[in-house]
Amino acid sequence: MPSDTPLEPHAASPSVVVTAPLSQPVSLLSLIARNRLALSGAILALLLTLMAILAEVISPYDPMAVNVRAALQAPSRANLFGTDRFGRDLLTRVVYGARVSLGIAFASVAVAMLVGSLLGLFGAYVGGSWDTVLGRVMDVLFSFPLLLLAIAIVGMLGPGIPNAIIAITIVYTPFFFRVARGPTLAEREKEYVQAAKAVGAGSARILWRHLLPNLLSPIVVQGSVTIAYAILTEASLSYLGLGTPLLTPSWGTTLNEGRTYLQLAPWISIFPGIAIMLAVLAFNLLGDGLRDALDPHLK
Amino acid sequence: MAKYLISRLVAMAVSLMGVTIVVFLLIRCIPGTIVEQMLGTEALTSYETVESLRRYFGLDQPIHIQYAHWIRRVLVGDLGKSWRMGMPVLTFILSRLAVTVELAAIAILVAALIGVPAGIISALKQNRPADNLARMAALFGLSIPVFWQGTMLILVFSLALRWAPPIEWVSPAANLRANLEMMLLPGFCLGTASAAVIMRMTRSCMLDVLRQDYIRTARAKGLAEGSVIGIHGLKNALIPVVTVTGLQMGYLLGGTVVVEEVFGLPGLGRLVLWAILQRDYPTVQGTVLFIAVMFMVVNLVVDILYAYLDPRIRRA
Numbered sequence: 001m002p003s004d005t006p007l008e009p010h011a012a013s014p015s016v017v018v019t020a021p022l023s024q025p026v027s028l029l030s031l032i033a034r035n036r037l038a039l040s041g042a043i044l045a046l047l048l049t050l051m052a053i054l055a056e057v058i059s060p061y062d063p064m065a066v067n068v069r070a071a072l073q074a075p076s077r078a079n080l081f082g083t084d085r086f087g088r089d090l091l092t093r094v095v096y097g098a099r100v101s102l103g104i105a106f107a108s109v110a111v112a113m114l115v116g117s118l119l120g121l122f123g124a125y126v127g128g129s130w131d132t133v134l135g136r137v138m139d140v141l142f143s144f145p146l147l148l149l150a151i152a153i154v155g156m157l158g159p160g161i162p163n164a165i166i167a168i169t170i171v172y173t174p175f176f177f178r179v180a181r182g183p184t185l186a187e188r189e190k191e192y193v194q195a196a197k198a199v200g201a202g203s204a205r206i207l208w209r210h211l212l213p214n215l216l217s218p219i220v221v222q223g224s225v226t227i228a229y230a231i232l233t234e235a236s237l238s239y240l241g242l243g244t245p246l247l248t249p250s251w252g253t254t255l256n257e258g259r260t261y262l263q264l265a266p267w268i269s270i271f272p273g274i275a276i277m278l279a280v281l282a283f284n285l286l287g288d289g290l291r292d293a294l295d296p297h298l299k
Numbered sequence: 300m301a302k303y304l305i306s307r308l309v310a311m312a313v314s315l316m317g318v319t320i321v322v323f324l325l326i327r328c329i330p331g332t333i334v335e336q337m338l339g340t341e342a343l344t345s346y347e348t349v350e351s352l353r354r355y356f357g358l359d360q361p362i363h364i365q366y367a368h369w370i371r372r373v374l375v376g377d378l379g380k381s382w383r384m385g386m387p388v389l390t391f392i393l394s395r396l397a398v399t400v401e402l403a404a405i406a407i408l409v410a411a412l413i414g415v416p417a418g419i420i421s422a423l424k425q426n427r428p429a430d431n432l433a434r435m436a437a438l439f440g441l442s443i444p445v446f447w448q449g450t451m452l453i454l455v456f457s458l459a460l461r462w463a464p465p466i467e468w469v470s471p472a473a474n475l476r477a478n479l480e481m482m483l484l485p486g487f488c489l490g491t492a493s494a495a496v497i498m499r500m501t502r503s504c505m506l507d508v509l510r511q512d513y514i515r516t517a518r519a520k521g522l523a524e525g526s527v528i529g530i531h532g533l534k535n536a537l538i539p540v541v542t543v544t545g546l547q548m549g550y551l552l553g554g555t556v557v558v559e560e561v562f563g564l565p566g567l568g569r570l571v572l573w574a575i576l577q578r579d580y581p582t583v584q585g586t587v588l589f590i591a592v593m594f595m596v597v598n599l600v601v602d603i604l605y606a607y608l609d610p611r612i613r614r615a
Contacts, residue, residue: 143591148552228442255446266454269447272447273451
C-alpha cells in the first residue's frame with residue numbers, strides 16, 4: 001500500500017524525502033522486486049513504455065489516417081476506443097500518444113535530473129557564494145506555482161514539443177537540486193571524503209566517484225515521482241493548446257480535441273484520460289514503493 | 300518571533316526580486332521582439348514604426364535600465380496596459396481576482412473536509428481495509444489529471460444526469476445560491492489532489508504522534524481513548540496539517556488555470572491563457588507576476604502561522 005510524504009511541506013509538488021542508508025549503495029532493482037507497490041508500478045510503467053516503443057507493431061491503424069466517413073464512431077470491434085472527428089482510430093492515437101507524452105516526460109526529467117543533481121552536488125560541495133547563488137535561483141523558481149511557470153514559459157517561447165520540454169525541465173530542476181544538495185552537505189564532512197582528500201583526490205574525482213554514487217537512490221526515487229508530475233504537466237500544457245501541436249497524437253491534445261464533442265462522442269475524452277491516469281499512477285506507485293523500501297519507518 | 304518574522308520577510312524580499320527578474324525576462328524570451336510580434340509582417344517593411352515602438356517600449360535602452368524603469372512602475376501598481384483591451388492590466392486582473400479566490404477557497408475547504416477526517420481514520424485503522432482504501436484513494440487522487448476529472452464531472456453530472464446546473468458563470472452578487480451551486484463541481488475538481496495530500500499528511504502526523512511517549516502515558520493514566528486521540532493526539536498532529544493545508548492554497552492558484560478553462564470561469568488563470576493566445580504580453584507578464592506574489596504571500600503567512608503554532612520552528 002502507498003505510504004506518505006511526511007516531512008515535506010510542499011507536498012503538492014513532487015518532493016520526496018528519502019533517508020536511505022547512503023553509505024551503503026542500494027540495488028534499486030532488488031528493492032523494486034521486494035516491494036509490492038514498487039513492483040506493480042514498475043510493471044505498469046514498463047508495459048506503457050513498451051507500448052510507446054512498439055507503437056507501430058501493436059497499433060491497428062495509422063494514427064494520422066483520415067477517414068471522414070468513419071468520423072465520431074462509437075467503440076466497436078473495428079475501433080475498440082471509437083474514432084475521432086476525422087475518423088482516426090482512437091486506440092491507435094492513444095498508443096502513439098504514449099510515445100509522445102512519455103517521451104516528453106522522460107526527456108524533461110532526464111535533463112532536469114542531470115542539471116539539478118549536478119548543480120546541487122556542486123553547490124553543496126563547493127559551498128560559499130556558489131551555493132548561495134544557486135540556492136537563491138532555485139528558491140526563485142520555487143516561488144511560482146509549477147504549472148503557471150510552465151504555462152508562462154511555453155506561452156512566451158511558443159507551443160511545440162521542444163519548448164514543452166524546456167518548460168518542464170526548468171520547472172522540475174529545483175527538486176533535483178534540493179535532493180542532491182541536502183545529502184551532499186552531510187556527506188562531504190564524512191571520514192571517507194576527508195580520507196579521499198587526504199590521499200590527494202581532486203574535487204571532480206571526489207564528486208564523481210565518492211559522493212554521486214551515494215546520492216543515486218534518492219535521485220532515482222525523486223526521478224520516478226517527477227516523471228508522474230511531468231506527464232501531468234505535459235498533458236495539461238497540451239490540453240490547453242500550449243504543448244504538442246494539434247495534429248500530433250499526444251494524450252493531452254486528443255483530450256483537447258474531445259472537448260468539442262463531449263456530448264456527441266464522449267469516448268474521445270474518456271480513453272486518453274484513462275491512459276494519462278494509468279501512466280501517472282504507475283510512476284507514483286514506483287516512487288512510493290521505492291521510498292517505502294528505502295525508508296521503511298515511513299510505512 | 301519578531302526575529303523569525305524579520306528573517307522570513309528578508310528572504311521573501313530577495314525571492315521577490317528574483318521573481319520580478321524572471322517575469323521581466325520572460326517577455327524577452329519571445330522569439331524576435333515584442334515589437335515584431337505586435338506588427339507581424341509589417342515589421343519587415345516599416346522601419347520607422349519599428350523604431351518608434353522600440354523607443355516606446357524602451358527596447359533601445361540597456362536591459363538593466365529597462366528593468367529599473369519597469370520595476371519602478373510595478374512598485375506603484377502600474378503593470379502596463381493590455382494591448383488587446385487597452386485597459387490597465389491591474390484593473391483587468393482585479394476584475395478577475397474574485398473568481399479565482401472563490402474557486403481556490405472552495406477547493407481548499409473541500410480538500411480539508413475530505414482529507415483531514417480520511418487521514419485520521421486511516422491512521423487509527425492502520426494497515427486495515429479502511430486505511431488501505433483511503434491510501435489507494437489518495438494515490439488515485441494524485442494521479443487523476445485535473446482537467447480530465449473536470450471533463451468527466453461535466454459529462455456525468457451536467458450532461459448525463461443533469462444534476463449540476465449548466466456551466467455558466469453567475470456572479471455571487473447577482474445570485475449567491477446559483478453561484479455556489481455552479482462552483483461546487485470546479486471546487487471539488489480542484490480540491491481532489493489537495494485532499495489526497497492533506498489526507499497523507501494527516502495520517503502520517505497522526506501515526507507519528509500516536510507513537511509518542513506522552514500518548515502512552517495518557518493511556519497508562521487510564522484516559523478514555525477518545526480523549527487520548529482527541530485532546531492529546533489531534534491537537535499536536537494537526538499543526539503540520541494546518542501548514543500543509545495553507546500551502547495547498549498557494550498551489551491551487553496554479554491549478555486554477557486548468558480548472559477555469561475546463562469550466563469556463565472568468566478568473567485569473569483563464570486571463571493568462573487568453574493573454575497568451577492573444578499575444579497580449581503585458582497582460583501575461585502582469586498576471587503571472589500578480590499570481591506569483593499572491594503565492595509567495597500565502598506561503599509567508601503559512602510559514603509565520605506554523606512558527607506561531609510550533610515554537611520549535613522559530614527557534615531553529
